[in-house]
Amino acid sequence: DAGITQSPRHKVTETGTPVTLRCHQTENHRYMYWYRQDPGHGLRLIHYSYGVKDTDKGEVSDGYSVSRSKTEDFLLTLESATSSQTSVYFCAIGTGTNQPQHFGDGTRLSIL
Amino acid sequence: RKEVEQDPGPFNVPEGATVAFNCTYSNSASQSFFWYRQDCRKEPKLLMSVYSSGNEDGRFTAQLNRASQYISLLIRDSKLSDSATYLCVVNMNTGFQKLVFGTGTRLLVSP
Numbered sequence: 001d002a003g004i005t006q007s008p009r010h011k012v013t014e015t016g017t018p019v020t021l022r023c024h025q026t027e028n029h030r031y032m033y034w035y036r037q038d039p040g041h042g043l044r045l046i047h048y049s050y051g052v053k054d055t056d057k058g059e060v061s062d063g064y065s066v067s068r069s070k071t072e073d074f075l076l077t078l079e080s081a082t083s084s085q086t087s088v089y090f091c092a093i094g095t096g097t098n099q100p101q102h103f104g105d106g107t108r109l110s111i112l
Numbered sequence: 113r114k115e116v117e118q119d120p121g122p123f124n125v126p127e128g129a130t131v132a133f134n135c136t137y138s139n140s141a142s143q144s145f146f147w148y149r150q151d152c153r154k155e156p157k158l159l160m161s162v163y164s165s166g167n168e169d170g171r172f173t174a175q176l177n178r179a180s181q182y183i184s185l186l187i188r189d190s191k192l193s194d195s196a197t198y199l200c201v202v203n204m205n206t207g208f209q210k211l212v213f214g215t216g217t218r219l220l221v222s223p
Contacts, residue, residue, distance in 0.1 A: 040215065042214050090156070103155040
């Protein structure tokens with residue numbers, strides 16, 4: 001399995017609180033991604049990174065920010081969590097265009 | 113029209129059966145295609161890439177039909193352990209590796 005670790009694995013928090021999810025990889029892959037998965041929807045891209053300090057928005061980026069200060073770490077932050085952000089969050093890594101991505105175990109986030 | 117569409121199923125089949133799933137995609141410029149498998153409450157895992165000439169991996173065969181813009185996955189001799197959701201994934205070739213995921217087809221294999 002690809003060396004991807006997400007933390008925490010589960011989190012319950014309250015509306016309005018800040019939340020940070022961490023993705024750590026040991027594969028030295030250039031590309032890293034954050035997705036959310038909700039019933040009735042496919043995985044949807046939140047943000048992605050194509051290098052250290054190089055990030056861009058995906059299709060559902062509102063309310064989220066990211067940072068990548070090291071190749072191995074990609075952080076996803078919910079500045080002020082809302083109930084609509086209750087979801088399962090997956091981090092993925094990839095080597096480039098036309099190559100598949102490999103996923104971490106996911107983080108189950110509940111916003112009450 | 114959705115970028116990637118799949119029949120959600122579930123497909124209920126007995127052990128040993130052959131089952132096929134199709135997936136249609138909207139962007140004729142798409143260049144790469146994948147099938148992923150996702151077990152309940154787990155992460156998606158790459159099952160196989162789909163090449164233009166079609167490819168086979170054991171009991172699994174993937175095919176691409178560019179003219180009709182669909183890919184297929186055939187599973188022969190189904191096992192109980194094949195029960196999962198199968199995700200069709202298409203690279204939309206937008207200059208950045210944008211993978212679009214279908215919502216998945218659920219397969220249930222029964223004894």
